[in-house]
Amino acid sequence: MTKKQLWIGLGVLALILGGYLAYRWSKAPARSAWMLIPSDALLVLESSNLQDTLSRQAQLNEMALRTTPIFQEALRSLEKLVWAPLDTASAVQFLHEKPVWYSLHPTSKDRLGFVFYIPIQSLQDQAFLNRIQNPDADRFRVLSHPYEGTKIHELLTVRNESLGSFVVLDDYLVGSPSTILMESVVRRMNQPFSETPLQRADVSLIRPGTLAGIYVRSSVLSAVLSPNESSTDYQSKYIKALLPTELLTRFRQSPTRTHLIGLSTDDIGAKGALAHLFDRQTPFRISCANLIPDQTTTLFHFSLSNGPRFGKALTAFINAEDEADTREGRRKLRPLLQNEDNGIYRYVGNEIALLRLDAPSSDRRLVMLIHSPNIERLWDRYQLAALLTTGTDRISASKPFLRYRISSLQAPNLPAFLFGGLFRGFDQNWLTQVGDYLVVANGQGVLQEYLQAVEQRTVWSESTRQRDLVTQTMRPANFTAYTRFNRAGESMASNWPQSWQQLLNHDETALDNVENLIYQSTYGRERIYSSLILGRTTRRASEAVLNRVFLQRKITLDAPLVSQPMVLDDFVGSSGVMWAVDNAQQFILITPEGEKHRLGSVNGPVLSSLVPVDFLSNGRLQYAFTTARSLYIADPVNGLAKLQSIPLPDGIDPATLMAPRRDQNRNLILLMLHRNGSVYGYDRQQKRFVSVLSVNNPAGEGVAAFHAPVRNQALSVVSVQKDGRLFYWNEHDGPIRGFPVDLKSEMIGPAWLETGNPSTITTLTRQGELIHIGADGQITERNQLYRPVRRGSFRLLPDVNQNGYVLVRASDTEVAILDRNGKQLFEVRGLRPGQTSIRYHVLGSGINLISVKSGNFTSLYDLAGRPVGDRPIPGNYPVELQFSPTRNKLFVYSTDNKAVQIWSVKLR
Secondary structure: OOHHHHHHHHHHHHHHHHHHHHHHHHHOOOOOHHHOOOOOOOEEEEEOOOOOOOOHHHHHHOOOHHHOOOHHHHHHHHHHHHOOOOOHHHHHHHHOOOOEEEEEEEEEOOEEEEEEEEEOOOHHHHHHHHHHHOOOOOOEEEEEEEEOOEEEEEEEEOOOOEEEEEEEOOOEEEEEOOHHHHHHHHHHHOOOOOOOHHHOOOOOOOOOOOOEEEEEOHHHHHHHHOOOOOOOOHHHHHHHHHOOOOEEEEEEEOOOOOEEEEEEEEEOOOOHHHHHHOOOOOOEOOOOHHHOEOOEEEEEEEEOOOHHHHHHHHHHHHHHOOOHHHHHHHHHOHHHHOOOOOOHHHHOOOEEEEEEEOOOOOOOEEEEEEEOOOHHHHHHHHHHHHHHHHOOOOOOOOEEEOOEEEEEEOOOOHHHHHHOHHHOOOOOEEEEEEOOEEEEEOOHHHHHHHHHHHHHOOEHHHOHHHHHHHHHHOOOEOEEEEEEHHHHHHHHHOOOOHHHHHHHOOOOOHHHHOOEEEEEEEEOOOEEEEEEEEEOOOOOOOOOOOOOEEEEEEEEOOOOEOOOOEEEOOOOOOOOEEEEEEOOOEEEEEOOOOOEEEEEEOOOOOOOOOEEEOOOOOOOOEEEEEOOOEEEEEEEEOOEEEEEEEEOOOOEEEEEEEOOOOOOOOOEEEEEEEOOOOEEEEEOOOOEEEEEEOOOOOOOOEOOOOEOOEEOOEEEEEEEEOOOEEEEEEOOOEEOOOOOEEOOOOOOOOEEEEOOOOOEEEEEOOOOEEEEEEOOOOEEEEEEOOOOOOOOEEEEEEEOOOOOEEEEEEOOOOEEEEOOOOOEEEEEOOOOOOOEEEEEEEOOOOOEEEEEEEOOEEEEEEOOOOEOOOOOEEOOOOOEEEEEOOOOEEEEEEEOOOEEEEEEEEOO
8 A cells, every 4th residue: 555545535525524513512401491491490591582673653552571570680680791891783683593591590588690601603703793892892892701610791881880600602692690600501511411400301492473472480379479488378379389399481462462472381290289289170261351440450260160069179278278267167167168059169159259459558448249140148148157167147238339238247267268268358248249240248338339339330340451461361270360450559569579579579670561460270180371462452652642731621610719629430431420619609519511500609719638437337438528608418319409507516626527448427518627636527327527536735736647447447546736646545445544645846747657567657757756666656667867957847748638758847938748667758849838739649440649839730740750741730729630540541620710620740
């Protein structure tokens, strides 16, 4: 063999070996991102659409993935590092259609952080990586340090602000805002890959046609729903029992593009009782949309096809939740529950729903709907259940309200005994029948407000967007949990662990983009089929019309008004009316069509707000208001109103009229403040004013407001005199021991009873000393608030309906609004001395506003100090405000000489 032939042979062998190695390399499976993700990941998500840019039109009309909670925070961790060193076009090109992975990890006791994994797919990607590793030296610098044989880079600005750390691998660019997390990734790379429960999902989380996939561990669901095992939030614990142990959800766009829908199929695992609970129960869509009011913040819904079968399986399911008190109540009901022929479940139909209605405070206003094919028998069975649990006959006689009959049963927690811990919170049972549904509320006032909403047709079936949500977006399901997040989100987030609050509940959070948060599930013997729906039914306002003040309507009058008009119900929507008093002291009813009807005369301008009250017990609500000398009761009938006049006792402040929200001892229906600080109430049974709280210093002078909450079904009253004497009274105990307390300071504002456990009283002196007083009359804390050089006085400012308060520091030309701890929220200057009034409005749906009337113009502000409306609103009197959640509009009623003007502001 010649030397030439030898070299040829070696070349051929090298070529064969190179080809073989190239073939093996090309056919070798790509490394999965699972092999890089540290095992402590709380959730893992993947998307090739998340990094896509979004047009302004899409932002207004669609629910985008990048503006969704969790996804937004994940994307921000990537954009901060990748977009900074690249120009926009290069970043978009680099990330286009890449299936980017993200994992969420704890970085400290109360912090969470993301790691992202960008696959490197082409030689062109290397050019982008080089630019990230060698950015513009005039703007950035890169520091590197080795860790377990891998070089970790950190990108910093020239001001030493860290934009994140990253590692460049052959197949991935891995980055994170946290260097600690990057070290965790390197440690994971150096460990042998062994499949864990986290990685037992497919290699990819996304499928063709899906926008993203997210995998959540069971411990994460438990921590978010029930962060504290000793918590008394039984509804969260019960919902946790209805969820799968793990969730692998793949998101797609809804047909209307206003919602994202996540679909999941998960093993039912050890939840045999759950599978048995819905065994052979055909799921249906929600069909009670005509009974769900617009002010519903939370809805839990069971869809059934066989009520008796559901009831039979419910015992095992409730026992599995280990609620001893619930089992004790069910033991008393055993004859009624186990009777398949004539038990209560025999008359349960296709739906059971629990509604929580909007409340400006933390009140739990609950309504339960039970469908029945035989509503009369279900009513009888429910009453029998009340007798079995209490052992005595306490069924009260029914009475009319609107066109319904309402009754009361003294059987606390009866819905929980019948249907499990999800239906806790019914200390009282107020019942009525609406069509084929038994309606149970946890208070008389709650039931009356619910029936008013049904009668006024302010329900889901009358709202086009909400109706489309129920009939198109939401799916047939055995169980549905719905939350209107922009109303209930703050209370939900307060129960999250601190780390999740830090991650999600921040300024400009994606939670603001979610109005509807819905979980639906259907249960088979081996699988749970889940849907997670995120989106909004309220159309986003474009910047062109957002915050603009529009004159919605102007109604001319025959004579000037002497006080602000009083608005009932939805006047703009033509389902309400307006009452007013002109300068001839004529009481006028104004219809939405502009018609005016004189209904009688009153003896002066109206000085109080309009207070709804059940005064006559005639099946409808009446409305109370005061002039300087009289209390007037207006009874709406046949579209008009009948007036009844009651003289006020001497010394009563007519502007302090209020009605306590209560469901027991409802004879004392109205309260007013005497000028010496004592409190009077109108007793409906005695038909006269009676003294509720008498002060032991009748020569003193009371401040212009008082607080009268209902706590543990007992009315409590807190009143303050200007010389600093604070009085506290309870209708069960009378004057509380340890009171009155002498604060030895001048007061110009009321005190507020915090109805927590234990209860405390908060007040603010004229000189700005914030004082907290215990229920025993001992001062627990004093805190002097900041006082500017200019002279000013402090006071506590309650909401016009006593649903909350803020603190105020005011001088002749300036006013500052403070939070409850005394921190300044914002300041308004340039006010007219002696011509300024300030009001606080809690309108529900998370809308809290301050109105500042200076001269003949009123300006509105939110609690961050942002003006609501692009200009002040003219008017002779303080404005009346209404917020419509269905229209997402604020309506402002003002007066101008001989006209009532209705202004609207579109809110975000």
